[in-house]
Amino acid sequence: MGAKLSSGSGGSKFHIEQNSEINVTPFVDIMLVLLIIFMVAAPMASVSIEVNLPTAVAPPQQNPPKPIYISIQQDGGVFIGDKPTSLADLGADMKIQVGKRDPDKERIFIRCDRKTRYADFMQVMNALQDNGYYSVALIGEDGNK
Incomplete structure:
Protein backbone atom coordinates (compact mmCIF):
# COMPACT_ATOMS: atom_id res chain seq x y z
CA MET A 1 0.00 0.00 0.00
CA GLY A 2 1.35 3.40 -0.86
CA ALA A 3 0.65 6.96 0.11
CA LYS A 4 0.00 9.94 -2.06
CA LEU A 5 0.93 13.43 -1.10
CA SER A 6 -1.33 16.10 -2.43
CA SER A 7 -1.78 19.72 -1.79
CA GLY A 8 -5.30 20.79 -1.62
CA SER A 9 -7.82 22.15 0.70
CA GLY A 10 -7.25 21.05 4.19
CA GLY A 11 -5.75 22.21 7.37
CA SER A 12 -2.21 21.10 6.64
CA LYS A 13 0.23 21.82 3.89
CA PHE A 14 0.36 18.17 2.77
CA HIS A 15 -2.62 15.86 2.83
CA ILE A 16 -1.85 12.12 2.74
CA GLU A 17 -4.23 9.87 0.79
CA GLN A 18 -3.92 6.11 0.61
CA ASN A 19 -3.16 4.46 -2.71
CA SER A 20 -4.49 0.89 -2.88
CA GLU A 21 -3.16 0.00 -6.34
CA ILE A 22 -0.59 -2.80 -6.59
CA ASN A 23 2.49 -2.08 -8.64
CA VAL A 24 2.93 -5.18 -10.84
CA THR A 25 5.78 -3.81 -12.94
CA PRO A 26 8.58 -5.51 -10.90
CA PHE A 27 6.67 -8.80 -11.00
CA VAL A 28 6.29 -8.60 -14.79
CA ASP A 29 9.97 -7.70 -15.17
CA ILE A 30 11.05 -10.76 -13.16
CA MET A 31 8.73 -13.05 -15.14
CA LEU A 32 10.11 -11.78 -18.44
CA VAL A 33 13.69 -12.31 -17.29
CA LEU A 34 12.86 -15.88 -16.19
CA LEU A 35 11.13 -16.51 -19.52
CA ILE A 36 14.22 -15.42 -21.42
CA ILE A 37 16.49 -17.58 -19.23
CA PHE A 38 14.34 -20.67 -19.84
CA MET A 39 14.09 -19.94 -23.56
CA VAL A 40 17.88 -19.82 -23.79
CA ALA A 41 18.53 -22.79 -21.46
CA ALA A 42 15.97 -25.22 -22.93
CA PRO A 43 17.75 -25.83 -26.25
CA MET A 44 21.02 -26.36 -24.38
CA ALA A 45 19.45 -29.08 -22.23
CA SER A 46 18.51 -31.27 -25.18
CA VAL A 47 21.11 -33.73 -26.45
CA SER A 48 22.07 -33.02 -30.02
CA ILE A 49 25.04 -35.40 -30.32
CA GLU A 50 24.17 -38.56 -32.23
CA VAL A 51 25.55 -41.78 -30.75
CA ASN A 52 24.99 -45.28 -32.08
CA LEU A 53 24.40 -47.35 -28.96
CA PRO A 54 25.16 -51.08 -28.95
CA THR A 55 22.32 -53.53 -28.49
CA ALA A 56 22.01 -55.47 -25.25
CA VAL A 57 22.96 -59.12 -25.68
CA ALA A 58 22.35 -60.34 -22.12
CA PRO A 59 19.39 -62.69 -21.83
CA PRO A 60 16.59 -61.47 -19.58
CA GLN A 61 16.79 -62.78 -16.03
CA GLN A 62 14.07 -65.05 -14.78
CA ASN A 63 12.21 -64.24 -11.61
CA PRO A 64 13.61 -66.13 -8.61
CA PRO A 65 11.49 -69.07 -7.49
CA LYS A 66 9.07 -68.61 -4.65
CA PRO A 67 10.86 -69.14 -1.32
CA ILE A 68 10.07 -72.15 0.83
CA TYR A 69 9.15 -71.53 4.46
CA ILE A 70 9.73 -74.17 7.11
CA SER A 71 8.06 -73.53 10.46
CA ILE A 72 9.00 -75.22 13.73
CA GLN A 73 6.48 -74.99 16.56
CA GLN A 74 7.16 -74.99 20.26
CA ASP A 75 6.15 -78.65 20.61
CA GLY A 76 8.52 -79.69 17.79
CA GLY A 77 5.93 -79.81 14.98
CA VAL A 78 7.45 -79.11 11.54
CA PHE A 79 5.58 -77.53 8.63
CA ILE A 80 6.60 -76.87 5.02
CA GLY A 81 4.49 -73.89 4.11
CA ASP A 82 1.10 -74.83 5.57
CA LYS A 83 1.53 -78.59 5.25
CA PRO A 84 2.60 -80.61 8.31
CA THR A 85 5.54 -83.00 7.97
CA SER A 86 7.90 -84.96 10.20
CA LEU A 87 11.69 -85.05 10.45
CA ALA A 88 11.76 -88.45 8.75
CA ASP A 89 9.69 -87.17 5.81
CA LEU A 90 11.27 -83.70 5.58
CA GLY A 91 13.71 -84.60 2.79
CA ALA A 92 11.06 -86.32 0.64
CA ASP A 93 8.56 -83.51 1.19
CA MET A 94 11.20 -80.93 0.28
CA LYS A 95 11.93 -82.78 -2.98
CA ILE A 96 8.20 -82.69 -3.81
CA GLN A 97 8.04 -78.98 -2.93
CA VAL A 98 11.14 -78.09 -4.97
CA GLY A 99 10.23 -80.25 -7.94
CA LYS A 100 12.69 -80.14 -10.86
CA ARG A 101 14.44 -76.99 -9.70
CA ASP A 102 18.06 -76.99 -8.54
CA PRO A 103 18.25 -77.50 -4.73
CA ASP A 104 21.43 -75.38 -4.58
CA LYS A 105 19.51 -72.32 -5.81
CA GLU A 106 16.50 -72.73 -3.52
CA ARG A 107 15.75 -70.10 -0.92
CA ILE A 108 14.68 -71.79 2.30
CA PHE A 109 13.56 -69.74 5.28
CA ILE A 110 13.14 -71.25 8.74
CA ARG A 111 10.71 -69.77 11.24
CA CYS A 112 10.77 -70.97 14.87
CA ASP A 113 8.68 -70.30 17.90
CA ARG A 114 10.51 -68.36 20.58
CA LYS A 115 10.39 -71.34 22.94
CA THR A 116 11.42 -74.00 20.42
CA ARG A 117 14.11 -76.31 21.73
CA TYR A 118 17.49 -75.87 20.11
CA ALA A 119 17.69 -79.65 19.54
CA ASP A 120 14.50 -79.54 17.42
CA PHE A 121 15.93 -76.71 15.34
CA MET A 122 19.23 -78.53 14.80
CA GLN A 123 17.43 -81.72 13.76
CA VAL A 124 15.61 -79.76 11.04
CA MET A 125 18.89 -78.13 9.92
CA ASN A 126 20.62 -81.54 9.80
CA ALA A 127 17.74 -83.07 7.81
CA LEU A 128 17.96 -80.22 5.29
CA GLN A 129 21.74 -80.56 4.92
CA ASP A 130 21.49 -84.35 4.56
CA ASN A 131 19.19 -83.78 1.57
CA GLY A 132 21.42 -81.17 -0.09
CA TYR A 133 19.78 -77.92 1.02
CA TYR A 134 22.56 -75.66 2.27
CA SER A 135 21.15 -72.20 1.54
CA VAL A 136 19.06 -71.63 4.66
CA ALA A 137 18.05 -68.33 6.24
CA LEU A 138 16.48 -67.67 9.62
CA ILE A 139 13.51 -65.36 10.05
CA GLY A 140 13.10 -63.18 13.13
CA GLU A 141 10.76 -60.40 14.16
Missing part, protein backbone atom coordinates in the same frame (compact mmCIF):
# COMPACT_ATOMS: atom_id res chain seq x y z
CA ASP A 142 11.73 -56.79 13.88
CA GLY A 143 12.45 -55.50 17.38
CA ASN A 144 11.63 -51.86 16.49
CA LYS A 145 7.86 -52.18 16.73
